[in-house]
Amino acid sequence: MKLGRLNHIGVATPSIEESLRYYRDVMGATLTHEPFDLEEQGVKVCFVDTPGQEGTHGTQIELIEPLGESSTLTGFLAKNPAGGQHHLCYEVEDIEEARNWFEGLGKRILGPTRIGAHGTPIFFLHPKDMMGQLTEIMETPKDDSHWSN
Amino acid sequence: MKLGRLNHIGVATPSIEESLRYYRDVMGATLTHEPFDLEEQGVKVCFVDTPGQEGTHGTQIELIEPLGESSTLTGFLAKNPAGGQHHLCYEVEDIEEARNWFEGLGKRILGPTRIGAHGTPIFFLHPKDMMGQLTEIMETPKDDSHWSN
Secondary structure, eight states: OOOOOEEEEEESOOOOHHHHHHIITTTTTBOOOEEEEEEGGGGEEEEEEOOOGGGBBOOOEEEEEEETTTOTTTHHHHHHTTTTEEEEEEEEHHHHHHHHHHHHHOEEEEEEEEETTSEEEEEEEOOGGGGTTTEEEEEOSSSSTTTTO | OOOOEEEEEEOOOHHHHHHHHHIIITTTOOOOOOOEEEGGHHHHHHHOOOOGGGBBBOOOOEEEEOOSSOOHHHHHHOOOTTTTEEHHHHHHHHHHHHHHHHHHOOEEEEEEEEEOTTSSSSEEOOGGGGTTEEEEEEEESSSSTTSOO
16 A cells, blocks of 8 residues: 545535635636536545646535435534534555445445545545544546546 | 645654654655654654646655653543544645634634744634634745755
């Protein structure tokens, strides 16, 4: 296992619309994406780009809002009504290899490997096995189309 | 205000030693720094580098452990004994300008501007005014000495 890019920070919100206004009007974000539904995971998703070093792309903010009443976010927002930091997502080159790695270490994986918000395979690891951090592992996208420019 | 680089994600931990083992042995981090005390803020600090795009430096993980019993982290760890995501830190070019900007918007700033873990001026904003995210604003370091290589 080799530490990959911090692809995004998942931030739960009761309202993507309100969060987008916040990121644009308060934090000065200019590169925001269109929201879309990720029904399989029960969330509405919207990415905000942050700049990287020397003109590269940085770590994204992934805004996630509950989609439907059975959303996995419902409990999180009950505890944190204003929203807040929800998970960290690291990239790997090969998702199967990564899954085997974490399984071999006895880390609890939350459900099957599935297609994530950037169209590549992902899985989540239990925060109790990851020093309190809900951790998403995602295969690196093959192109740059998930960024705004 | 223009959205700057996501300099680091602050991650609270009951033990930097244990977190370093986790980042190295589980997550595969290779670029880790020496821990140091930031007495003014009541925390012990240690940075872990993540890679950016195209060989650049990415967003860092800032491990923070309570230093002394009056640490601001004591309450956080009482609620989250294993640790977890604590704050987001964005860079700005001019800290005074940024402070004026957030004050002008009526955002609560937590204490005076002070020198942060990277040796540049910083301040924190109240999570209740920032969509649930404890947010650190930090002036961009003038050189690259805060990275491992």
